[in-house]
Amino acid sequence: MGYKMLSINDLHANVDDKKIIKGLSLNVKPGEVAAIMGPNGAGKSTLSYVLAGREGYDVTGGDVTLGGESLMGLEANERAAKGLFLAFQYPLEIPGVTTMTFLKAAMNAQRKQRGEEELSTPDFMKRVRVAADKLGIKQDMLRRPLNVGFSGGEKKRMEVLQMVLLEPKFAILDETDSGLDIDALRIVAEGVNALRSPDRGFLVITHYQRLLDYIKPDTVHVLADGRIVKSGGPELALELEKNGYRDYVAHAA
Amino acid sequence: MNATLRPARPPAEAALIDSFEALRNRGVSPSREAAFARFVERGLPSRRIEAWHYTDLRTLLKSAPPALVEPAPASLAGALFELGGGRDLLFSGGALVGDVSAPAGVSIARRDVSPPAASAIIDEHDGAVSLARAFARETVVISIAAGVDAGALHLAFRNAGPAAVSAAHVVVSVEPGASVTILESHTSAAGEAHLAQALVEFDVRDGANVRHVRVNDLAPEASSLSTLGVEIGAGAAFDTCSLTMGAGVSRHQVFLRFSGENANAAIRGATLVRGRQHADTTLVVTHAAAHCESREMFKNIIDEDATGVFQGRINVAQGAQKTDARMSSNALLLSDGAAMYNKPELEIFADDVQCAHGATCGELDQNLLFYIMARGLPRREAEALLLEAFVAGAFEDMDETLFESLMEKVRGWLAQRNR
Numbered sequence: 001m002g003y004k005m006l007s008i009n010d011l012h013a014n015v016d017d018k019k020i021i022k023g024l025s026l027n028v029k030p031g032e033v034a035a036i037m038g039p040n041g042a043g044k045s046t047l048s049y050v051l052a053g054r055e056g057y058d059v060t061g062g063d064v065t066l067g068g069e070s071l072m073g074l075e076a077n078e079r080a081a082k083g084l085f086l087a088f089q090y091p092l093e094i095p096g097v098t099t100m101t102f103l104k105a106a107m108n109a110q111r112k113q114r115g116e117e118e119l120s121t122p123d124f125m126k127r128v129r130v131a132a133d134k135l136g137i138k139q140d141m142l143r144r145p146l147n148v149g150f151s152g153g154e155k156k157r158m159e160v161l162q163m164v165l166l167e168p169k170f171a172i173l174d175e176t177d178s179g180l181d182i183d184a185l186r187i188v189a190e191g192v193n194a195l196r197s198p199d200r201g202f203l204v205i206t207h208y209q210r211l212l213d214y215i216k217p218d219t220v221h222v223l224a225d226g227r228i229v230k231s232g233g234p235e236l237a238l239e240l241e242k243n244g245y246r247d248y249v250a251h252a253a
Numbered sequence: 254m255n256a257t258l259r260p261a262r263p264p265a266e267a268a269l270i271d272s273f274e275a276l277r278n279r280g281v282s283p284s285r286e287a288a289f290a291r292f293v294e295r296g297l298p299s300r301r302i303e304a305w306h307y308t309d310l311r312t313l314l315k316s317a318p319p320a321l322v323e324p325a326p327a328s329l330a331g332a333l334f335e336l337g338g339g340r341d342l343l344f345s346g347g348a349l350v351g352d353v354s355a356p357a358g359v360s361i362a363r364r365d366v367s368p369p370a371a372s373a374i375i376d377e378h379d380g381a382v383s384l385a386r387a388f389a390r391e392t393v394v395i396s397i398a399a400g401v402d403a404g405a406l407h408l409a410f411r412n413a414g415p416a417a418v419s420a421a422h423v424v425v426s427v428e429p430g431a432s433v434t435i436l437e438s439h440t441s442a443a444g445e446a447h448l449a450q451a452l453v454e455f456d457v458r459d460g461a462n463v464r465h466v467r468v469n470d471l472a473p474e475a476s477s478l479s480t481l482g483v484e485i486g487a488g489a490a491f492d493t494c495s496l497t498m499g500a501g502v503s504r505h506q507v508f509l510r511f512s513g514e515n516a517n518a519a520i521r522g523a524t525l526v527r528g529r530q531h532a533d534t535t536l537v538v539t540h541a542a543a544h545c546e547s548r549e550m551f552k553n554i555i556d557e558d559a560t561g562v563f564q565g566r567i568n569v570a571q572g573a574q575k576t577d578a579r580m581s582s583n584a585l586l587l588s589d590g591a592a593m594y595n596k597p598e599l600e601i602f603a604d605d606v607q608c609a610h611g612a613t614c615g616e617l618d619q620n621l622l623f624y625i626m627a628r629g630l631p632r633r634e635a636e637a638l639l640l641e642a643f644v645a646g647a648f649e650d651m652d653e654t655l656f657e658s659l660m661e662k663v664r665g666w667l668a669q670r671n672r
Contacts, residue, residue, distance in 0.1 A: 053626075053627075080627055094625070094638075094639070096641075109631065166629070
């Protein structure tokens with residue numbers, strides 16, 4: 001299938017006038033799970049923020065399209081409403097806003113921007129209950145302020161819960177494995193795998209191959225010094241695990 | 254008289270003196286005359302007085318309207334509180350008008366302005382206090398009989414009609430073991446530069462339980478000077494919450510004293526201002542008895558070119574051992590033109606106490622905003638979510654109905670933010 005879901009074309013981006021992304025191109029097809037691996041400082045997190053539309057991450061060239069529509073110039077919320085989801089490496093705590101309130105506000109804000117009806121409370125409650133049960137998230141956690149006092153694993157599960165409820169077209173997972181023990185990693189990966197479908201794409205950003213044992217990628221791309229320097233199948237991840245990034249760091253320099 | 258000794262009274266001060274002299278022809282009581290003499294001697298508070306350093310009325314009040322001769326017709330329309338069975342008391346220009354019948358166990362009396370209480374919790378030399386006592390037409394005394402649960406009373410202070418200077422004086426006496434909820438709402442006619450004053454005094458006797466909420470929703474052209482004096486007896490509980498959104502210039506000052514042991518008080522408030530508003534909240538909390546607990550929690554949202562002031566002072570007297578007092582004031586500045594002055598103070602003469610204060614000033618967390626926007630909320634909604642949660646922090650553990658009615662006001666203010 002030649003149709004491009006997420007298409008990044010010769011992207012250049014600066015943070016504080018420093019060039020971080022330097023001509024990055026990548027296509028991800030519907031149903032594809034693409035993994036981006038790379039050494040520290042390669043620009044992995046910057047890429048995720050640039051894609052999600054974070055203020056201060058200035059695109060100086062190139063284009064990103066989702067389902068054929070350009071995301072450039074759109075605010076983060078507009079990109080979310082178009083179906084882009086970023087699972088944060090470090091999910092934030094929001095004191096004073098209960099998880100339920102937050103989930104409802106997010107779901108309805110997206111629906112509103114797409115011109116859809118807001119969810120009825122019973123419908124919303126049911127969706128949350130079903131999704132939370134599958135991820136082993138207890139009801140009392142949903143009544144607490146979002147992520148406040150949650151463990152690393154609980155925060156990542158909460159990210160997956162949001163992803164499940166928001167039903168994005170395309171999800172970016174930014175170092176989702178960081179700070180997780182094996183059990184938490186398995187639960188999170190199962191949540192992600194359950195969302196895999198022929199019309200949804202994923203970009204899995206990770207430093208370690210470990211996560212890819214649980215979320216099996218279709219393609220693997222090496223990011224170094226702001227661009228993709230090598231692409232291949234799952235075997236590329238294993239090669240990186242064995243040899244490390246030194247070839248690519250050297251290549252970049 | 255002294256007035257002639259000052260070469261230049263600022264215009265607002267001179268106008269207030271003229272206003273009072275016009276009233277004098279209609280007859281004022283000796284205690285009002287005495288209060289007026291204190292005002293004339295000191296004049297409007299200026300930055301040279303430490304307690305008014307950040308709220309210099311000589312420059313903030315450009316002028317003063319004439320004295321109110323007769324209260325304008327007012328109505329309860331648009332009442333700020335849904336009471337569900339509570340009683341409304343309507344005040345116009347500081348005077349009690351309309352129905353004054355009281356529920357069982359409660360008496361409501363109108364008197365000539367009463368002289369300051371002997372216990373002097375309130376600083377009688379404070380300019381706002383002497384001015385309010387001088388201009389108050391009457392003292393409304395609300396008494397809750399011992400052991401009675403009086404439910405809720407809504408004191409609706411309206412300032413209708415053309416701009417005027419007026420003052421309300423209310424004394425609430427809560428006898429031992431009684432309980433009551435007193436809600437104050439202050440509004441004024443749109444576009445009119447009223448100078449609305451209020452002096453509310455509580456005498457909370459042993460074991461009584463009082464909840465008090467004050468909402469300042471005056472028009473932006475109006476100015477507001479408000480003083481709350483509270484004396485708390487042994488084993489009593491007092492919870493006061495002020496929500497300040499209105500008036501171009503406002504000062505709400507609280508003088509609260511624990512005079513009996515094992516009492517507790519929550520003193521909380523939220524200030525939401527924008528445009529060129531100036532809002533000052535000043536507290537003096539005195540722990541004069543042992544084993545009392547006080548919590549002071551204030552949240553300030555300052556937008557556009559507005560200014561916020563928080564001054565909080567906790568005094569712990571020598572014998573007030575085991576005092577537990579914690580004060581916090583947090584401000585969020587939403588624009589480059591916004592300013593906040595936080596001045597917490599502790600003065601402790603006892604050696605076995607726990608006292609703490611914390612004051613912060615900051616901006617909305619950009620990381621949090623991005624996180625919320627990345628989930629689909631437009632910037633303004635993401636900000637509103639964070640701001641609402643911030644304000645709610647001051648209203649923790651409040652009665653749920655009161656909490657909701659206050660948050661409804663807060664949401665209304667947030668919804669009007671533009672840009």
